[in-house]
Amino acid sequence: MQSCVLCILSKHLCLPAPALGDTNYANFCNCGKTIERRLQELGAEQFYNTGYADDGVGLEVVVDPWLEGLWKAIKEALSKMASDRIALLKEDAGSSSKETPDSYTPNVQLNLLSLSDQQDCHIVRASADTDSKYATADSIPASATQTAISDLSCDPTAGIPVSVPQTIATANASISALDTQTEYAGDPQAASLSRSLPPLSESSLNVPALPPPYLDVSLQDVDTVEQNIGRLNNESLIEVPIHRAVQLTRGDSVKTAVLLELDISAHPEMFFEPGDSFDVFCPNRATEVEAMLHRLGLQDKRNHRVHVSLKKETKKKGAQVPSYIPQNISLLYLFTWCLEIRSVPKKAFLRALVEHTGDSVQRRRLQELCSKQGAADYNLHVRDLSLSVLELLTVFPSCSPPLRLLIEHLPKLQPRPYSAASSRLKHPGKLHFVFNVVEFPACYGRPAGKRGLCTGWLFDLINRGLVFPGKAECSDSLALPTIHVSLRSNCSFRPPSDLSVPFIMIGPGTGVAPFIGFLQQREKERQEKPEAVFGETWLFFGCRHRDRDYLFREELEGFLCSGVLNHLKVCFSRDEPEQEEEQVTASAARPRYVQHILLRNGRYVTDILLKQSGYLYVCGDAKNMAKDVNDTLIEIIKAELRVDQFEAMKTLAGLREEKRYLQDIWG
Structure with a gap:
């Protein structure tokens, strides 16, 4: 991710915004660090530490506390600037013996609106755009920027801040019985995905702006069976048979590693060098697709054609119909090949789900999970567990999102990249790759463990024909299936062209x-x-x-x-x-x-x-x-x-x- 630094330059004063980066990559926040260093070389004085936000663990982990301390630092910096200005005026006026009145002493008032202040909330709403339901922080006056609840009209009691239920007992009584079926059953008062504890459960909340809808989605009862291979008509995709599957690890190993040998002899265009990688295209699991259709109440419309168009007069900037959703596809195909239904829902998605949740306790909990105050709970119960939207909806049964919302918020189902583990010189017509079978353990919201999407799918495909270490391959073993792949050339991650170079x-x-x-x-x-x-x-x-x-x-x-x-x-x-x-x-x-x-x-x-x-x-x-x-x-x-x-x-x-x-x- 690129980094940015916002600079306020006045008498060599510099205010850095948090640098954004990802520790999955070596040059973490390098752009922000470079700009910051250059500003200091030019004489800028840093009055507040730079925050280095890590997308690998969640930007809000750093950004939220950084913003919390920013306002105090701004107030102190502005007070110092005003004091310095007064001192300069006194120095200039010294010869005329003109006194600067005491009333000129700076008294910087930096007023931040609180969600517990209903009157201020009304002020924010009145001063925002008339369509404040879809306002962003940028569209709210500067004095109200930190009042992050921009949808004050989502509740019949519009203008009243999100508040805790009248009693904790009432809240607990409304929570789903799922709480008693999990690892938390031993401690009924423990926090979980569906239940929070004080101080969060008693706090006013700052939640993200409600994302504006931008798609119109309809289902048409027509025959689309012939269109269900549309995605795989991509010219870059090649269907190749799995020739051999070998388990590389012992049965008692912590992880299961498998080597697959693909037969590419019929595809001379699959020309690769050591170091190259390729994509494997896998579908979402059929059981999870069916579960999603049932959860949305669309199981009887799985073969209906999906029509997606841009909503007229949408407030979303740069909105467009997702390019990865082809025309004339069925609903079943949409969830099988187009949308990453296992993706971890982001806070904006949770914020949108609030609007479609009937139970007040569940709605409050979703608000907590997407709020600034609930960042730790979101990381612990959602992000760190790689919880999918389907698993989340299981815990919040009163949430009934429309199909449109899922298409707007679920990302594209991406192919999974793998490195070539062989050389054409030694294995002509073959392509090897290795993978670990990823395992996600059971947790709250996920009563049973599951395997990684692609690695689990591959393992299921080859399980019956898998060769184990130390065992001879059976000549009459079952024929293995085919998969779809696409070559990704990597012109740099290759051995040196000069053979003499170590x-x-x-x-x-x-x-x-x-x-x-x-x-x-x-x-x-x-x-x-x-x-x-x-x-x-x-x-x-x-x-x-x-x-x-x-x-x-x-x-x-x-x-x-x-x-x-x-x-x-x-x-x-x-x-x-x-x-x-x-x-x-x-x-x-x-x-x-x-x-x-x-x-x-x-x-x-x-x-x-x-x-x-x-x-x-x-x-x-x-x-x-x-x-x-x-x-x-x-x-x-x-x-x-x-x-x-x-x-x-x-x-x-x-x-x-x-x-x-x-x-x-x-x-």
Whole structure:
């Protein structure tokens, strides 16, 4: 996400707005930091700390408290500016002995409207646009910006702030019996998705502006069966059979990793290089689609044609009909292939759901979850649990949103990208990829655990024909199904074109997948060009257990023995160290993660990157591993070059600009 800094420049005074970024990526809030640093170089004085908002965990986690403290800082800054102005006037008037009256002493009044102040709420409503139901913070007068409830007409008691029910007992009596069927049953007074506790349950709330509707949706009873493959008519999609499926992990492994081999021999246009990735197009689960149709009361209209058009005179800026919804599709097709029904509902969606919730207690709870005051509850009970809108609607049975609302707020069902884990030179006509079967545990609102959308779908497709470690493949095994894929070229995340250049690969878990393709390619190149000079290759790999989830162990050890791979550094985060390892690591902590063994080899890493102009590739988890590796590289450069943090970061940034520090990471 891009960052922004709003500057008020007066006598070198600078007010930074929160920088927006995502820690899933290495240059977190880099734009905001750069602008802030430049303003300070130009003499601007910072009177309030910059907030670095992280979209990876939720922008509101930083933005809300940042805004809370902003007003006090503004008041103090304005008071100081006024005092400085008075001092300057007194100094200028000193020769005339003209006194500045005491009444001129600055008395800055920064009045923020409270939702508990009904009169002020009426003022905001009267001063806003006549269509204040769909107002945004920008359309409210500056003095009312923090009164974030802009829909004061959604309730018969318009103008009255959102308030707590008369008694907590009344609230608890109205809450669904779902509360007693969950992990919270042992503590009936615990907070949950459907129930809050003081102080939140007794607080006035600041909720987002109500998003204006912008679509008209109708269902037509016509035959659309022939249109139900419309999405898959995309010319870039290729239907390919699954040729082989192998489970790479032992049955008692924490995660289940599977290798799929696709037969692309009939599709010469599927030309890929090691490091390339491709998309797998998967549908929403049929059971969840049916559950959604039933929840919306549309199960009898599943084959009706969906007509979507732009609402006339909508208040939404730049509104348009979603391009990912084709014409002449059925309702069943819409929910199966077009909308991401598993997406976590954002606060704007929750705010819109409030308008379609009949029960006052449930309506209040939805308001809490989308409010500034309820940010912690939203993160804990919705975002952190990856709760879907269907699971949310199960907990709030009086909420009956129209189909239009779901089309407006549910995002496009995106294809899932995977890295190629093979080389065409070694496996002509085949394409390998690896995935972990993602598991979401049961929680409140989700009585049973579920698998990831694409990984669960793939696992169900190949489950009966899956080959397990140590077992021979059956020649008469069941034929595996076909899937739809689309190639995504990645022209940068590839081995160096110059064979003599050394490179380092860092890929724990399934992050090792593209590097198997790298090494298979290097193996064939060594066979075809025995006279060539090849640069050193390093692989840093990590997993939990040596005997359970050491992916591609035999192949990697074979690469090491043949010289294709020069250095293989492996760590096991859950295994106890063996006796010889204990002796070696007696004076140092045992490396548990790839960044630890990377740090131990810092001298070689800097030599390859900075003296030999080598390359470094990182593949895997963005939230933890990639960030930790990046931080470790900075520490290595600081130690080896004896420079400060800023210089080390500049050096690493230079490697990025030269495209010698490359990442293929996911959240």
